[in-house]
Amino acid sequence: MLGTMFEERNKSLLHPINGNEYYIDRNGRLFYCILQFYRTGRIPSADQVKCSIPITQEELDAELDYFMIPRPKRLLSKKCTNNKQTAQLSLRSRTIAAELDDLVTSLKTAINRAIIYFQKRFIMSKGVGFNITLEISFYASDRMQPSITVLPTIIGKSPVPLIAEVINKPAFGTRAYVLLNGFGDKIGEHLEESYPGLCWDLNWFEYYNDSGSLDSKYRVRIQICDDFDYEEIIKNCCLSATSLKYSYY
Secondary structure, three states: OHHHHOOHHHHHHOOOEOOOEOOOOOOHHHHHHHHHHHHHOOOOOHHHHOOOOOOOHHHHHHHHHHOOOOOOOOOOOHHHHHHHHHHHOOHHHHHHHHHHHHHHHHHHHHHHHHHHHOHHHHHHHOOOOOOEEEEEEEEOOOOOOOEEEEEOOEOOEOOHHHHHHHHOOOOHHHHHHHHHHHHHHHHHHHHHHHOOOEEEEEEEEEEEOOOOOEEEEEEEEEEEOOOOOHHHHHHOOHHHOOOOOOOOO
16 A cells, blocks of 8 residues: 555645654554565564564454555464364364274273283282283274283183173274274284384285184284383482481370
8 A cells, every 4th residue: 555655646735844753643553564564575473573562463454454564475384274174174084084093092991901900910020020921902893892802811810701891882892993994004003102012013904704604703803911110110210319308296
């Protein structure tokens, strides 16, 4: 707009003060940003100048509109972008994403229960040669529930019932089979990043079922090979205090 104001054809509309001064009834603080545009061709954001000039982005946008300066397209924040992408997901994609979350959450719960179950033996052995292996087979047939094996075995005791509570959901085995077929590697990468010392192994097998028909399954083998790091355990608990304070009564 300023360029248009001072064009020769609009000279008669201008009313200078003291010969070459012009009064524009706008916010002086905001005019700094307008002036920067004419100097550099760039428009500073409110965040960039807020330390020296207390303005809001809404005020700046209104001023840019008044002076007819085109506003640049601002990049959406990562959060807004993610929300927009989620909103644009089809119903089918949202359903698959929710089922993936359910499967991964169930696997994490199973891993946590296995770790807690063997915690006493892990501490007693100080981790020497003590690993946990969790095997779960997910079948293509909806008539077969997932089968679970946990090593090491303890005579008369087993964490399998605790793990079965979260794995043996109605039709979960079939859904898990399909999800592992499409996303098995990504699930493994996620779990290995979430649990240091965890190894993920996924294999597909064919077998003959009880009726003699050929069927298939995915076997997930999860090995937990944690080290017993005495010093790190001490550092990350209340025993890390370097001095004792005594109180006398």
